[in-house]
Amino acid sequence: MRILNLKGLVLLTALALSSAAAAEDNLWFGVKAGTLGIGAEATWRPIEWVDLRAGVNLFDYDDSTNYAGIDYGGTLALENYYVTGNLHFPLSPLRLTVGAYQNNNEVQLVSVSAPSYLIGNNPTPYQPADVGTLTAIAGFDSVAPYLGAGFDFDIFDRFGLSLDFGVLWQGEPTVSMVADGLLASDPAFLADLNAEIAELQNEVEDMKAYPVVSLGVNFNFF
Template sequence: MRLHCWIGSCIAFGLSLAGVAHAGEGFPGDEFFVTPNVSTLGPGIEAGLRLDDHWGLRAGINGLRYSYVYHDKKADLESTLTLLNGGATVDYYPWSDGWRLSGGVRLSANEIRGRVKNLRGKVKFGGREVMVFVDDPLTTFKVTQNPVQPYLGGGYSIKLQERVSLNFDLGLLYSGKPDLDVKSRAYRYGFTRRQIERETARYQDRISPFQVYPVIQVGLNIRF
């Protein structure tokens, strides 16, 4: 529902921007464009203006929700990935043609939520270690990124028709060190809090290097 609202807001923004483009004396009507796209940020839509031969502005939103199971050697992680992000980009066209360099910022609500099932681990019981298997999902987790993410990239447009072009974008978002929030009740089955904290730290170390997010985007640019 939130994603639908965000996309609706973006479309409304694009229509209002179109009105400005047609009404303003400084912008020809064919400089306004709308670009439906698919990317590593999820499917989305952009609206923008080509200001002159060298500069342009874009604003857009992308989103996607996907559920999957990650099989770790000690547990199965049932997860749901939510991509929900939007932002603005400034484009510079150095040769006044389809090539461009881009920079901007995006606001991100991207996250992964999940729960741990089929937990396996060794605990001390009666002076000896025993293997414990817990089927119930006693542990839940959430992974989030920085809410504000700078973007750098580049792109190219291939003209298909008079007012239609195929757009390619390639860039990087700096998403910062991911934050892992864990809530666990595994101690009910003999796992100590130290064991839980150690496992949480292990997973935090595993995701910490992923601080840059690649952006690959293909869109259909429609000018009005």
């Protein structure tokens, strides 16, 4: 329900920006790409030095990786919706940005077949049939604050370029992991699996402060 509420807030904000700004020639629409994915954004500039923005970013980045000694096929699944306020400096393209994100970003992992697996702190390897496939998800806070800065360059009040850089504070990661092998419900194996979860959580903890860099192209159609 919280996801739907904030997604709805972004949509309502975009509609409000559109209806309030169309007649005043200060509504911009843009596309952007960066570390949060590929996105779309609406910008309303009610006064010269302030603007409000609403947007969405989406992207899935697939790669192979290794966490806590286990090889995985991994996906960084990026999905976020946001509203921001921006303060512009007079006679400068520089601005400061604060905002809130509906943050659905996840790290999704599926283990790769191996001759054996070291799980948790157990020095004895587990056999593939005992472990099966390990599936893990690392998630973050559903609402995340954003603090950053950027530059806006407008050409003839119809076309613009924007550069953003900042930090999305996602909070501590929450990791879940399951196995589907013969020992999936064995208490001793589950204890080792919990230790593996703790190791994985430590390795993805750096993502709680997620770096944001993006480049955007903006248009004013009114």
